[in-house]
């Protein structure tokens with residue numbers, strides 16, 4: 001096995017390891033300690049199963065478990081109750097019991113749905129995350145947020161439910177489309193910006209290596225992002241306060257995604273643009289100096305992410321931000337930057353918000 005790094009998420013009896021390295025999906029030894037029962041159900045989709053399904057099934061074979069696979073349709077549009085029910089149909093159909101382990105093999109959509117299915121099936125069965133997109137390796141597979149979309153809101157139905165382990169195979173990113181890779185880099189940039197000035201400087205220096213999908217750079221980016229997310233989650237598992245800083249760029253970003261219709265821009269693209277907007281607002285409110293904003297915008301551009309917002313109209317942006325999960329009684333909460341590594345969460349005067357929206361399009 002090539003060099004593998006393990007980051008631990010310290011959550012007491014719910015603590016778990018995140019293994020990061022190349023070609024981990026085929027490593028039987030990484031799965032063995034986390035599968036207690038006699039059966040395993042792999043949940044994946046029509047894109048990822050042909051790429052990595054056989055490698056995972058071969059890795060599980062020596063364990064002598066009953067292994068079944070549920071192949072779901074691909075896409076955010078399928079992250080809903082109907083698709084979730086396909087997982088329950090398969091589990092009940094195969095008489096899966098309380099010790100059956102679910103394995104999520106795919107990006108954030110598969111990870112969120114499988115985690116939620118694991119939280120619900122028989123009131124909770126173990127699950128393992130095998131994230132295969134950069135976004136899911138640096139963000140969605142870590143921290144225990146699981147769920148599905150409702151026609152009236154994204155990720156509105158869900159649960160906090162931690163996996164037994166996360167196995168992040170950097171090698172799987174070789175087949176990822178460039179646009180999906182860039183969307184994951186957006187979350188890496190976000191993590192550096194909010195939590196670690198040195199990591200942000202490292203990202204600036206290594207952005208081309210990340211764009212080229214170089215394994216060494218990807219391993220470092222996933223490791224550092226997971227360490228930071230794990231430490232934030234360990235301090236605030238259920239988003240009572242601190243965890244909200246992970247939503248830097250997401251208030252504007254969610255408005256872009258919802259306003260354009262989900263799927264038009266990738267989540268990471270909206271977050272990229274949303275970070276540029278949040279940095280602009282941070283400068284207007286006197287928290288951040290403009291040179292730091294420029295550095296952030298430059299690295300977002302270098303990652304091939306958009307920084308110019310779609311023209312939805314200022315009123316529409318405000319309406320959409322008011323229904324954001326962070327808003328309280330309609331008052332919008334912004335995560336702003338003071339400097340790299342330091343954030344604050346605050347409301348903002350209408351005039352400044354409108355100025356940012358006007359400047360962004």
Ligand SMILES: NC(=O)c1ccc[n+]([C@@H]2O[C@H](COP(=O)([O-])OP(=O)(O)OC[C@H]3O[C@@H](n4cnc5c(N)ncnc54)[C@H](O)[C@@H]3O)[C@@H](O)[C@H]2O)c1
Pocket residue numbers: 045047048051074075076079106107108109110112132133134135136139140141142143144145146155172173174175176177180183267
């Ligand atoms: N739970 C959380 O904390 C959290 C955090 C951020 C985002 N999310 C959720 O994550 C989802 C987005 O995740 P995503 O960006 O991974 O999208 P995704 O799961 O839709 O994956 C993107 C595309 O890449 C394909 N794919 C996956 N792995 C591949 C590979 N190795 N090679 C080729 N193609 C591959 C997928 O089939 C899909 O078509 C959203 O639903 C979002 O709400 C959750």
